[in-house]
Amino acid sequence: MWKETLLQVMIALVPVFAFQMWFDRSYRLKGTPYFMGILCTVSMMTCMLVSTDLFEVLELDFRAIPYIIGSLYGGIPVAAFLSVIYVYGLHSTLHDFWGQLGFVLYLIVFVPALLVSIRSFQRADRKKKQRISGGLALLLLGTFGTTLLDDLMNHDFAWDMRLLWFSFVVVVVYVVVVWSVVLIMESVKEKQQLHSQLHKMSMNYRNEVQKLQRFIDITPVAVIIVDDHGIITHLNEMAMRMFGEKIPENKRLDMIGKLYTNLYESAANEATGRLIHLALNGADATAEIVQEGNINYIKTGFSVRDMHNNTIIGAALIAHDITEITRLRDEVGRMERLSLVGQMAASITHEIRNPMAVIRGFVQLMQERSPDHQRDYFKIIMDELDRANGIISDFLSLAQNRIVQKERRSLNDIINELMPLLWADANLRGQSIELDLCEPFPLLDVNDKEIKQLILNLARNGMEAMEEKGLLRLSTVRTEHTVELQVSDMGCGISEDKLEHLFEPFYTTKTRGTGLGLPLCLSIVEHHGGKIEVSSKEGVGTTFTVSFDVHEMSEEKEEVADA
Incomplete structure (x- = not known):
């Protein structure tokens, strides 16, 4: 049973x-x-x-x-x-x-x-x-x-x-x-x-490890990770580039599993070895700036500890190439010094205008009391004083770095306000102006005074570049994301070698130019977040194109200027 x-x-x-x-x-x-x-x-x-x-x-x-x-x-x-x-x-x-x-x-x-x-x-x-x-x-x-x-x-x-x-x-x-x-x-x-659950956790762990390894591999920072015995467990391509001259025959995977001392010749003189050694011995994060050849690195070594018992389970070192940052910092220092010099020069030139005004007043008084055959000499003196005063005015405008007030204006309206003055200048030179304004035209945040100065400078430069009966063309164009102002003349044009220096201060192609007009135009455009470009062909003419970005707005909020 x-x-x-x-x-x-x-x-x-x-x-x-x-x-x-x-x-x-x-x-x-x-x-x-x-x-x-x-x-x-x-x-x-x-x-x-x-x-x-x-x-x-x-x-x-x-x-x-x-x-x-x-x-x-x-x-x-x-x-x-x-x-x-x-x-x-x-x-x-x-x-x-x-x-x-x-x-x-x-x-x-x-x-x-x-x-x-x-x-x-x-x-x-x-x-x-x-x-x-x-x-x-x-x-x-x-x-x-x-x-x-x-x-x-x-x-x-x-x-x-x-x-x-x-x-x-x-x-x-x-x-x-x-x-x-x-x-x-x-x-x-x-x-x-x-x-x-174990399989899911293993998959999640593996995915996280792969993502972390991928992040370390593509990061623009050299990364070296070692275990508590100093055995390399991971290093990325940037780290291999940093040690490339010292271990050119080794590949990255060949270094995995070796002591970190294999990365350099002498641990005593190598910042990398010193920082990793300190980290393995429990030191807090330590950073050093090291120059290797023409490259500056900031190297930081730190220990990796177990989250439960706080024991050291490894160490890591990151090295960041700060050569460009160092160069930019030096450049900023140089620009600050130049800015200080510019401010001093602006103050000095401002003070020069006072005695120049006195000199011009007495020269004019002497001209009125001098014989007729000497008045031409006094006129030359006053013209040169006026030219020097113009140079000082342009220099002061260029050196100013103040915050300007902006308002919503249309380039078309500003151009129309300047047309009587431009027509008068053109008539005196025997020239004509052609106007081609795009309608409707969006409103821009601009400083009215500076934009007028920009248009006047570009227009008068074009007039001065042309002979009698020349035609100056002013036009506005609207694209999807920008608005453009184009000033074209029919002058002699500018050669390619001169175009490269056109916006440099005190560089001029005119016999009596100051060389500050176009740099001032460039400064105004940059203050408004725009760009200025020039195209020229010798014997045909020159075109200056000023473009401003237009922020995307909804149809309800977009403001359009009427003619």
Whole structure:
């Protein structure tokens, strides 16, 4: 009888072992309920086929175990199917009153209890699942206990101690097996969940490591990372470039796993080795500025510590090329000194104007009292004084670096306001002006005085470059993101070699020019965030193009100037 009992237990445990192999693949999780239903059906039918009658009274059949387990893990559809199979196996017990009573109790007590318990079972923890499955096993045993009791009382051996003892053992084994099956299946599920979590964490860790390595590799900073023994674990291409002359035969991957001292010739004289050595010995972040050839580096070494026990697990060194920053800092210092000199020069030139005004006044007075043949000399003196005063005025305008007030204006309106003055200058020279203004034209934030000075300078330069009967053309153009002012003349043009120096202070192509007009125009344009370009062809003429950016505005907020 023990062999039969062991056989029933093994058959009842078949779904458990199969479940363990099935559940080991995460992609099969969705089909687990149906898989359990099939296995438990096979197990139930096998248990019924190999069932035996002990002492011709007790039917040894553990089909209830796969029935309960399959229903709880498979869900309500599987439970309904297994219940049909289970009911089909009860036909032999329905021949008398007690068998029919047990069947009725099964239908009205156990089946509802089983269906109600499925949802709570699937949401419960392991211990609660064991209690639910054990309770259902005892409840199912109790529904058919009347049949078993009737068989025992009507048999000659009803009160045989061996039969009672074995019946007790079978019941205990039955409950223990149900309890153990749940324990094993939950252990398998927990193992798979832990495996999935570990796999997910490993993937996340690997992705983070790859992103960090990629970041280190493409960062424009040399990075060297070593472990607590000084073994190189990572270095990027910038670090190899920094040591390229010292280890030209080694590639980056060849250096991984070697001591950091292989990166240089002498650790005693090498800042890299000194900083890493200090970091490995627990020093705080230490930085040094090192010059290697024509390149300046700022090198910083720091230790890497474990977050839990604060022990040193490695060190890192970063080196940043600050050559360009150093050069820019020196350039800023030079510009500050030049700015100071410019301010002093502006103050000096401003003070020069006062005695020059006195000199011009006395020269004019002497001209009025001098003979006629000497007045031309005094006129030359006053013209030169006026020219010097003009140079000083242009220089002061160029040297000023003050914040100017801006207002919303249209270039078309400013040009129209200047046209009477420009027409007067053109008529005196025997020249003409052609105007081509784009309409409508957006409003710009400009300083009215400076823009007028810009237009006057460019227009008068064009007039001075032309002979009599020349044509000066002023036009405005609007593009998608910019507005342009174009000033074109029909003069002699400017050669390519002179175009390069056109905006340099005190450089001029005119015999009596100061060389400050175009630099002043450039300064005005830059103050307004614009650009100025010049194109010229000798014998044809020159065109100055001034462009300003137009910020994108919605149709409701865009302001358009009317002519």
